[in-house]
Amino acid sequence: xxxxxxxxxxxxxxxxxxxxxxxxxxxxxxxxxxxxxxxxxxxxxxxxxxxxxxxxxxxxxxxxxxxxxxxxxxxxxxxxxxxxxxxxxxxxxxxxxxxxxxxxxxxxxxxxxxxxxxxxxxxxxxxxxxxxxxxxxxxxxxxxxxxxxxxxxxxxxxxxxxxxxxxxxxxxxxxxxxxxxxxxxxxxxxxxxxxxxxxxxxxxxxxxxxxxxxxxxxxxxxxxxxxxxxxxxxxxxxxxxxxxxxxxxxxxxxxxxxxxxxxxxxxxxxxxxxxxxxxxxxx
Numbered sequence: 001x002x003x004x005x006x007x008x009x010x011x012x013x014x015x016x017x018x019x020x021x022x023x024x025x026x027x028x029x030x031x032x033x034x035x036x037x038x039x040x041x042x043x044x045x046x047x048x049x050x051x052x053x054x055x056x057x058x059x060x061x062x063x064x065x066x067x068x069x070x071x072x073x074x075x076x077x078x079x080x081x082x083x084x085x086x087x088x089x090x091x092x093x094x095x096x097x098x099x100x101x102x103x104x105x106x107x108x109x110x111x112x113x114x115x116x117x118x119x120x121x122x123x124x125x126x127x128x129x130x131x132x133x134x135x136x137x138x139x140x141x142x143x144x145x146x147x148x149x150x151x152x153x154x155x156x157x158x159x160x161x162x163x164x165x166x167x168x169x170x171x172x173x174x175x176x177x178x179x180x181x182x183x184x185x186x187x188x189x190x191x192x193x194x195x196x197x198x199x200x201x202x203x204x205x206x207x208x209x210x211x212x213x214x215x216x217x218x219x220x221x222x223x224x225x226x227x228x229x230x231x232x233x234x235x236x237x238x239x240x241x242x243x244x245x246x247x248x249x250x251x252x253x254x255x256x257x258x259x260x261x262x263x264x265x266x267x268x269x270x271x272x273x274x275x276x277x278x279x280x281x282x283x
Contacts, residue, residue: 005229006242009222014249016218017091018257020075021082021250023211027204029079032212033072034191034202039216040223041184047224048177060171061182067167068183069190074098074160075219076191077153085150087254089266091247092273093151096124097158098165099244099277102236105166120279123272130269165240168223169230176231180223222246244277 023032074094081090103117164183171179195202204212222243229239251270254260 002229002232002239003242005225005232006239007245009225009229009243010245011249012218012225013222013243014091014246014251015253016215016222017078017082017246018087018250018253019211019218020079020215021087023204023208023215024079024083025208027208027212028200029076029083030191030195030200031202031204032079032208032215033075034188034195035204035209035212036075036216036219037072037184037188037191039213040220041181041188043217043220044177044180044184044224047220048181051177057172060179063167063171064179064182065186067164067171067179068185068187070160070167071164071183071223072160072187072191074157074164077160078157081150081153081157085147085154086260087250087258089147089270090150090154091250091254092127092270093154094158094161095244095247096127096273096276097155098161099158099241100124101159101162102165102240105162105236116279120276123276123279127269127273127276130265130272161244162240165226165243166236168227169236169240171227173231177224177227180220180227183223184220241277245274247274 020032020036078090078094081094100121103121168179168183194200226239226243229243230236247270
């Protein structure tokens with residue numbers, strides 16, 4: 001059951017990223033994330049009211065807040081990458097970084113990597129190199145630099161998402177869904193402060209606003225599924241890595257809706273990125 005919840009979390013998160021990426025095609029990433037976080041906070045409050053009966057404490061507020069800050073930073077970076085790059089390449093690169101971080105955190109706390117996990121890390125590194133290749137012609141040089149920038153942002157975004165998984169899993173066992181509320185409160189507060197400091201207009205036209213709100217609802221649904229899976233006895237390494245399979249749904253939606261095409265060498269990179277997550281999940 002825990003494995004099913006983690007996989008469901010991945011599929012929902014991939015859909016949220018696809019929808020959010022569409023919104024950033026016509027709007028600033030930070031503004032889209034603000035709207036998405038607002039919708040996520042409202043959704044979290046509804047879920048807490050329906051499913052949670054226990055109170056809240058400082059531990060879950062602390063870990064939930066840290067998770068929210070990391071997740072928010074990851075979302076902003078990811079949406080920048082999605083808006084300026086190819087979704088079917090950016091999403092797997094982000095997932096590979098997000099999948100590797102829980103494993104690395106486990107190693108630092110005394111866990112030992114299996115042979116499959118080591119192979120998964122190698123595949124992830126190879127995937128990053130392959131998806132960065134766009135060809136060597138002069139007319140594609142600008143596209144290559146743009147792709148490299150997108151991959152760099154995707155790696156940083158993956159680190160943010162990986163930290164989100166790690167911090168969320170450290171919340172108390174009896175915290176129920178309250179950490180998700182604190183996560184959104186922390187991330188939304190930070191984004192609003194940055195927006196006001198920069199005098200950024202938070203207005204969005206109707207089309208991207210609807211997409212941003214839908215992305216927030218889906219993202220919160222994914223987080224709730226992941227938290228339930230972890231608190232039900234699932235291992236952080238396994239649950240976090242399975243949740244990182246989200247690029248599968250992002251790539252499928254990008255292919256079906258946007259008709260995106262990638263070169264064969266990049267297709268190999270996508271396959272390695274997804275394969276690395278699977279190998280790490282079997283650690």
